[in-house]
Amino acid sequence: MTSNSNAVPGLFPGKIVVFLLAVGLMVIFVSSVFYRLQNPSRTVVRQEAPAGGKSMKALAKMGNMGQIRDLMQALQKNPEDLPTLMSLASVFMEMGAWDRAALFLQDALNVEPTNKDALNFYGICLYQKKDYAKSAEVFSQLLELDPDNPMAHYNLGVMQKYFLDKPDEGMENFRRAKALAPQDPRLTKLVNEELEATHGSAK
The missing domain is CATH 1.25.40.10 (Tetratricopeptide repeat domain)
Structure with a gap:
C-alpha cells in the first residue's frame, strides 16, 4: 500500500x-x-512445488x-x-x-x-485506488447503516485526518471507535496513538 x-x-x-x-x-x-x-468438490489441496518447478x-x-x-x-x-x-x-x-x-x-x-x-470492502478498494473522498463517503454510508461499527469509524477517521483536511472530524471518529470497542487492545492502541499525536495524551 x-x-x-x-x-x-x-x-x-x-x-x-x-x-x-x-x-x-x-x-x-x-x-x-x-x-x-x-461447492464441496472445489476444496483446494495444497501441494509443494516440485524441484525446479x-x-x-x-x-x-x-x-x-x-x-x-x-x-x-x-x-x-x-x-x-x-x-x-x-x-x-x-x-x-x-x-x-x-x-x-x-x-x-x-x-x-x-x-x-x-x-x-x-460497503466496507468497497471503501477499502477505493482507499487503495487513492479515491479518498469517495472512500470516506462509502464509510459514512456504512455508518448510517451500522453506527456502532468501530472499524468504520476508525477508517473514516483516517480518511478525514490524513486525506480530507478534516482533522477534528477525524479525531471524533477515533474517539468513537475507541468507545465502541474498549476490549479491543489493537484498536485502543491505535486510537490512543492518534490522540496522543494530536493532543499529547489519550482522551
Whole structure:
C-alpha cells in the first residue's frame, strides 16, 4: 500500500495496513469458506512445488485463476448472485487487483445497496485506488447503516485526518471507535496513538 504525502511519516501507513489488511483477509476467508461449502468438490489441496518447478507464488496465482474461472462461469448463469459477486471481489482483493474488485463490489451494491460487507470492502478498494473522498463517503454510508461499527469509524477517521483536511472530524471518529470497542487492545492502541499525536495524551 502506498502512503500519502500528507501522512505522518512512520505513523499512518502501518496503522491503516493493520485494519484494512485484517478486514481484507477476513472477507477472503469467509467468502472462501462459503464458496467451498456451496461447492464441496472445489476444496483446494495444497501441494509443494516440485524441484525446479513453478514457485509457490506462481502456483497460488494459478489457483486464483482457476477459482476466478469457476466463479465467472457461475456468474454467467446468475449475474446477480450476491455470494458469487462477493467471492470474486475477495479473490481480486487478495491479488491486489483493486480496480477489478471494486467493479464486482459495485455490482454487489447494485443488487443489495445496504449490504454492509460490500460497503466496507468497497471503501477499502477505493482507499487503495487513492479515491479518498469517495472512500470516506462509502464509510459514512456504512455508518448510517451500522453506527456502532468501530472499524468504520476508525477508517473514516483516517480518511478525514490524513486525506480530507478534516482533522477534528477525524479525531471524533477515533474517539468513537475507541468507545465502541474498549476490549479491543489493537484498536485502543491505535486510537490512543492518534490522540496522543494530536493532543499529547489519550482522551
